[in-house]
Amino acid sequence: MGRSWVEASAEAAAVMERADAFVGDRFGASLSELCFSGPGETLNRTDVSQPAIFAVSVASFAGLCAGWGVSAPEVKLSAAAGLSLGEYTALHLAGVFGFEEGLELVCLRGRAMQDAAEATESGMMAVIGIDEVQAEGIAAEAGAAGASGGGGGVLVAANFNAPGQVVLSGDLEAIGRAETLAGAKGFKTARLPVAGAFHSPLMKPAAERLMRALQGTEMRMPRAPVYCNVTGSPHDPDVGLIRLRLAEQLTAPVRWSDCCSALAGAVSGGVHELAPGKSLAGLFRRIDRSVKVVSHDGPG
Numbered sequence: 377m378g379r380s381w382v383e384a385s386a387e388a389a390a391v392m393e394r395a396d397a398f399v400g401d402r403f404g405a406s407l408s409e410l411c412f413s414g415p416g417e418t419l420n421r422t423d424v425s426q427p428a429i430f431a432v433s434v435a436s437f438a439g440l441c442a443g444w445g446v447s448a449p450e451v452k453l454s455a456a457a458g459l460s461l462g463e464y465t466a467l468h469l470a471g472v473f474g475f476e477e478g479l480e481l482v483c484l485r486g487r488a489m490q491d492a493a494e495a496t497e498s499g500m501m502a503v504i505g506i507d508e509v510q511a512e513g514i515a516a517e518a519g520a521a522g523a524s525g526g527g528g529g530v531l532v533a534a535n536f537n538a539p540g541q542v543v544l545s546g547d548l549e550a551i552g553r554a555e556t557l558a559g560a561k562g563f564k565t566a567r568l569p570v571a572g573a574f575h576s577p578l579m580k581p582a583a584e585r586l587m588r589a590l591q592g593t594e595m596r597m598p599r600a601p602v603y604c605n606v607t608g609s610p611h612d613p614d615v616g617l618i619r620l621r622l623a624e625q626l627t628a629p630v631r632w633s634d635c636c637s638a639l640a641g642a643v644s645g646g647v648h649e650l651a652p653g654k655s656l657a658g659l660f661r662r663i664d665r666s667v668k669v670v671s672h673d674g675p676g
């Protein structure tokens with residue numbers, strides 16, 4: 377993850393060097409070593425993957441800008457957005473906080489979310505072919521059944537990723553019941569390989585820890601609109617509200633489909649997706665096929 381950018385771009389390599397120096401050996405190896413070589417079971421832990429993804433995304437942007445013949449701060453952004461963790465990359469690129477400040481926030485966010493996940497047997501499940509009302513109905517029914525029977529009763533619609541793709545998040549028992557209910561209604565389901573019930577009430581302890589860190593982080597007004605996962609619209613021009621929305625994001629649904637629909641109407645000439653991966657391009661095809669998305673998982 378990110379190796380091709382580091383090998384091709386001195387600017388991308390410099391970002392990863394800064395990340396390695398800042399993170400140090402808190403994960404038992406340098407961040408770049410884990411990104412490039414794993415092991416996968418370590419890199420896939422949310423406390424490790426979050427700073428790793430943030431660093432690689434920023435590194436790819438630095439390399440991309442260098443290829444355009446400009447430095448990253450000189451690029452005129454029309455708007456920026458990111459799904460869940462990606463919102464931190466978007467805010468950093470829009471000048472709200474510095475690279476090291478963002479890296480510290482996502483390190484703490486990942487650790488807090490990992491701790492909250494380990495406190496409860498929980499997870500997430502994608503439901504395909506479903507709309508928002510149907511998803512919320514299944515979540516409510518599965519959660520209520522657990523609450524009345526003394527079992528796991530927390531289940532919510534947590535990610536509205538694209539039309540026909542909603543992710544449920546909560547107790548494993550409630551997810552099991554929702555799996556049965558969704559299958560009976562003809563919907564396909566898939567458990568997600570995540571540590572716990574992100575973007576659900578089970579993340580409240582993590583949100584409280586994150587809010588304390590956000591209050592101690594210097595922030596500036598964004599130099600371009602940055603779309604907020606919680607509202608689906610640009611962040612308010614108030615750093616206090618940006619802090620609040622970032623904390624709320626851990627327990628509130630991610631309205632990514634709304635973010636992308638709004639973004640499509642606000643930009644021209646297409647959208648650039650930063651490394652790693654190309655998953656956002658796939659989601660955009662389901663949201664608005666008229667928008668050209670160029671993915672930069674590697675240079676070229």
